[in-house]
Structure formats: C-alpha cells, structure tokens
Amino acid sequence: MHILKDFQEKAVGSLLAHTFDALSDTPEQVPILLEAPTGSGKTVMMADYLYRLVDELPLQPSLNPNVAFIWIAPNTLHIQSLKSLQQLYADTAKLRAIDLSELSTNPVLNPRDLLFVNWSSVDGMKKIWRKENETNTNLETLIENTKAQDTQLILVIDEAHLSAFTGPQAIAVRNLIKAKVEVMVTATPNSRPQRTVSISRKKVVDEGMIKKSVQLNIGLDPAKQNSDNVHVHLLRTALEKKNELAALYDAELGAGVVNPLLLIQLPSDTATLSDEDKTIRETLEGLLNMEYGITTNNGRLAVWLSGEQNRVGLEDMNGFQDVLIFKQAIAQGWDCPRAAVLVSYRNVQSPNFGIQTVGRILRMPHQRHYKNDSLNYGYVYTNIESNRIRFEPSEADFFNYQIANRQADKGWVYDKLSTATIVNDRASVGVLTTAFERKFFSVMENTYGIGQLPDVDLFTPAQMEDVARQKEANKNAMREKFWQFEIDEHQIKIPTDIHLDPYEVNAIMLSNDQIKAFSITDAQFGSMFDRFCYDNITRLNRSKSWKKLRETLNHFAEYYLGLNEFEVRKIYLFPQNKAYLVQHIAKALENFEAWQTKQGNDSRRVENKDWEVPETRFFNELYRREPIENHALEPFFEYEKASKPEISLKDFLVEKAAHIDWWYKNGDQGKEHFAVPYHDKKGVKRLFYVDFIIKFKSGKIGLFDTKTKRSDAEAANKHNALLDYVEAENKSNTTRTLIGGVLIPELTGDVMTFKYCKNRIEDTDSLVGWDFFNPEEL
Known part of the structure; x- marks a missing residue:
C-alpha cells in the first residue's frame, strides 16, 4: 500500500469515521461524499479506505464485520480502477478485486469481495445483468444471495457527478442494490450530503501533486497569426509552448526524461465525428505532417476516437507521442502526468469548459513542483470567446487570466536576494512511531x-x-x-x-x-x-x-x-x-x-536559495490591473482586498518615483515569493513574506512589511527577524546595502507619513523614536 500524504490520511480517517457512524445507523443507502480534486490520488485514497475498513470493522463494537463492495464507474473507468486496486492489493489477501466475468452461476459476493461494474452493463432492464435467466446470473440474484449470508453491501459510485448516476435508471439500480452505505467520489459534486469529506485544491497543490493552476491562451497573438485560420494559429502557439516545456524539462531533469504531451480536443460532444470535427482534424493533421513531421505512421501522433485508437505507451513519462487527438473520451479517469498542453476546439453551442477535461493536464509527472516555475502550470488554448466561457465555482480558480512581465527595457538591475523556505523532516504528526x-x-x-x-x-x-x-x-x-x-x-x-x-x-x-x-x-x-x-x-x-x-x-x-x-x-x-x-x-x-x-x-529547518523579481507572474480575476510606471512588473495587479496600509504605501511609492528605480509587491505565500524566517511567540520557526521590495536610486534595497499599530501580535518578532536578516546579508555582501523593517502609516491632518524603526522593538504600540520613511533621503 502507498504511504499517504497528510491530506490523504485525514480524508481516509474522516471517511472511516463517517462509515462506522453510517453502519451503526438504522437507515440504508446513507450517502457519503469524497470530493477530491483531479490528481489528488482518489484511487489510492479509496484503496486505503477500503483496506482499513475491512481491517478495522472487527474492532468496532456492535458492527457487522462482514462487508462486500460494489464499485460502479462509467465507460471503461472500472477496468482502470480494477487493475489499479488489484496491483495495490497484490501483497495482501484483505480484499479480492473482481469483475462480473469472474462471477459464476447463481452468483454471490463473499465478505471482502470488491466487485467492479461498468455502469452501462446494469443501467437498463434490457442489459444482460438485469434480465432474468435460467442460471440466475443477474444483479438481483447477486444482491439477494449476498444479503442472505448476512453480508452488508457498500456501494462506491465513481465520477458521481455524471447524470448517469442521478437519472431514473440509476435510482432504480441503486434501489435494487440498496447498499447500507453509498460512497460517492467526484471532483465536481452536484450536491453535498451531511457526511462529506472535501479536499481543497490548495492542499493538493501544496503537496506538489498537481499544477498550481492553468494558464489560458498564453502567447496567443493576432499579430503572429499571419493569415492562418484560428484553428491553425491555436495549434502553432500550443506547439511552441509544448517545445518550450520540453526544453525546460530537459534542462531540469535531463534529456528525454519527460516528453510533454499536447492534447487536441475536437469540437462536438457526440461520440462520432461531425463534419466540423472531420474538417478540423484534416487541417490539423496536414499541418502536423507537413511542417512538424508528426504523423500516426511515425508514431508521434496518437488518436483516441471511437473505433480508432493508437496509443500504446502513451502514458509513459518519455512516451514517443508528441500529440494526441481525442474527443470527450478522456474526460474521466485517464492518468497521463506528462500531459501538459490542451488545445480545445469548442463550438459556439458548447460554452462550458469542464474541469474533467482540464484535469488531464493538472498532474505533476513526479508529484512535486519543479524549480522552473513554468513547469508547474498547465496550458490551455481554446477558441471559445471570452464572453462565452462559463466556469463552475470549483473550476474557476484553476485558471490564471492575467499576466505581468518584468520590465527589462529600463536598465534596472534586479538584485538577487537570499530567500527562505522551511523544510520539516518530522515524523507524521498524530501517528505512533517506533x-x-x-x-x-x-x-x-x-x-x-x-x-x-x-x-x-x-x-x-x-x-x-x-x-x-x-x-x-x-x-x-x-x-x-x-x-x-x-x-x-x-x-x-x-x-x-x-x-x-x-x-x-x-x-x-x-x-x-x-x-x-x-x-x-x-x-x-x-x-x-x-x-x-x-x-x-x-x-x-x-x-x-x-x-x-x-x-x-x-x-x-x-x-x-x-x-x-x-x-x-x-x-x-x-x-x-x-x-x-x-x-x-x-x-x-x-x-x-x-x-x-x-x-x-x-526538525523544522530553514533552507535558503537565491531569489529575484520574477520574469513572469500570473494573476487571477481577484486582481485589478493598474498602470504604474515604476513597478518592477508591468502591468501592476492589485489584490481587490488589499489592506489600506498596502494601498497607501503603493500610492506613496508612485508619488516618490523620482527617488526610486523600481518597487515590487511581493506575494504572501508560496516558494516563488520572497520570505524571511522568524520564530513566533511559541518558538516555532515560520516564514513571513515582506510586502514591498524597493530599489532606491542610491542603490539601497528596502524590505518593508506594512502594518498598523497593534494589528499583528507577531509584528515585533517579524521586524526583529528582518533586522537580523538585513545585518547578516550586509555582512556577507558588502557591495550592496539592505534596509528594512515594519512600516506603519500615520495620518496627520491630510498628510500621510510612514515610520519604521532601525532598532529592535518589543511592540508596535508606540512609534516614539521611529524614523520617517523618506525615499529622497535613502
């Protein structure tokens, strides 16, 4: 079995608690939801949950330890899940993962059997596993025989957001099974029952398992279209991004370790190819062949369409294929961590952009983020008009809409600073160890x-x-x-x-x-x-x-x-x-x-690395664009809920532009932003991210964190740690001078001033003895 991440462990523990509670309750068909983002390790979590459930049920007073499972999934996803769990359970006899073909006449599920079922094999009365027959090989007999042996049933509904699981036929099948517990698993639930285990995307991102977000139509430029139709231009731009990522992977991991895959999704939602699909496909395949040498004949082009599949080795990290053409077939379950770029051709009748498809490019190949931040994002190119795109709330935060670039044409020098990250080698908290x-x-x-x-x-x-x-x-x-x-x-x-x-x-x-x-x-x-x-x-x-x-x-x-x-x-x-x-x-x-x-x-230790103002930074829709000449990135984006001290200092720095080369508004979390270590009041090592980094005309560099009086109980600890950092950096590099500290605004009449202290402080209650912050003097 896999060693679970912290968030996975908590989710499994909550699932177990909900299940034990549901099994002790009178009602049947008690719903439990696992809301797990794409790439969070859903199958691994469910495998561990089922394993521990059968292991711990005998330890629960008054609960029946005899339980069997039915796992229903759409399309052929049940086969993928079956193979995954058979592999995970290969070294244990705790559960027996099987499919319908392994059941005999007058079938029965024994305790700890885990039956995988394709939804389409049981979703109608005309299906073979719903018909009465002489051998009693049908779902009704299976359920009756299993329950007659005092074996409880737990139903797992994979991809539970799909309409197939909520329509009349689905309800009929679920009522026939009448499991004691129904565990629904999806990244995008339609509703949330009382017993819900929800994993935030941030936790999965923080573990490095999935990409930070998705960038939409990056580098798409009408000036570069050169009379190409939009389909061709999208593909050209996407191929440029794919080749750029390949070079970055080679530089960081070694040549050929990861070959990023470009996905092309054809427009219509039907299984068969429409005339529009065929036209676009012919155009794209012609371009790929004539200009890039990518064809099905040489193996660099894979196809995943109804009745046509050519994808052997496609999921391999260094798979030979560069491009995959598909429709909706890989919207659920497909796991290919090297998938990096998606070109989605959507017709005007289909304005929705589903996370199930976008999820295919969210996984990280090595389940960690890379040093080159460009590798930590997915890239989507689409012909959907911006005023027609609709995202569900759970999907919207995957996309970064706005981009800012470092100003490189003004002769500014962007000094390297030593930034901190905290590494913790402790054993898992809350778990008994040797x-x-x-x-x-x-x-x-x-x-x-x-x-x-x-x-x-x-x-x-x-x-x-x-x-x-x-x-x-x-x-x-x-x-x-x-x-x-x-x-x-x-x-x-x-x-x-x-x-x-x-x-x-x-x-x-x-x-x-x-x-x-x-x-x-x-x-x-x-x-x-x-x-x-x-x-x-x-x-x-x-x-x-x-x-x-x-x-x-x-x-x-x-x-x-x-x-x-x-x-x-x-x-x-x-x-x-x-x-x-x-x-x-x-x-x-x-x-x-x-x-x-x-x-x-x-065991919490600080590791340092070089940091400089990033060449590129992405901002979502919660940031407002503002033209500011002396900000290091252009344009400047301000968080819509920025604090009053931050806004006041921004305006002040714009006003004092004559005395400042550039200034940079730092992020407030994440390894890509500048951070200084400090000890909080409990003595725990932590990081704080200074709000502003300022390069003065004199060459000095200011590191300032905006506060108001008594607004932060840790302000003194942060200020003093920042002074320690400044002193250490000035000693180690005498070619530059750093200054900094907590910066507090004061309003006298209609004049706003800012004060900081060059010495260590005990609190921010009084500003007596503090210096005025005057860029012209610095």
Missing part, C-alpha cells in the same frame, strides 16, 4: 523498578539462570503492585441474564451469580487484544497507530517477562491487570506526544 516503545518501556521501568532481560546468544546454563532470575524478579516487582500472572482460561467475566430498562440511566449492582467467567480461544483472545489496543489510542490517529501499540506491548512481554504474544494476551486482558495497563499506556502516550511536538519544532 519511538513510542522506548517511552512505554521507560514508564514501566520507573513504575515497577524492573529492567530488561539479559541479552544472551549461546544460552549456557549460567545465562539461562540469569534470564530466569531477572524474569522472576520483574514479575515479583509487578506482583507487589497487584499484577496477577497465574490466570486460567476462564478469565472473561461477562454479565448474563440481565434485564435492564433501556430508558433507565441509573447504574445497578450485579450479584455474583449474574456474572459468569467464559473461556475463549486464542483467536478470540487475539481479536479482543486488537480491540484493546485500538481503543487505547486516545490521543493519536487510531487507524495508523494501534498496530504499533500492539507491537510495543508484545515486545515488552518478550524483553521483560519472557512471554510470547499468545501467552501474554490473557495477562494483559485480565481485568485487574488491564486497569493498570490502561494507565501506563495513557502516560506513555502523553510523553510520546510531548516528545513528538518538540521533535516537530526542532
């Missing part, structure tokens, strides 16, 4: 005054005697504090024949004849011990931690008591011993959590 074992051993040693058994190799009689003596000494030390080790198999005492009023909340006292001791098998002991370990993970992620607790307890038995895991279970689970053990586990968990928190802070 370090817990030492914490637990320490609690037991301090509580009972015991030590580990001697480490012997040859087991001579003398060594055996030493081991036996230490073993007995440890047991006696624990006996003195009321542990019992001589326990028979009839140790599980269970109340019997008790009649309770379910509405009576007061406790009742049971007599001895109402409690009976039961013997249990080794398998039952194992199940009870697993549940004990699971229930005692109270401060961390249970799903990821309970097995480590079990391992720790078994190691303690071996290293201190000379007992194996089968012998020690009944000792641990004896009520009197169990009461003490719960306390010791809780103490060890507290110690581990404190240690892990400290490790997390200690």
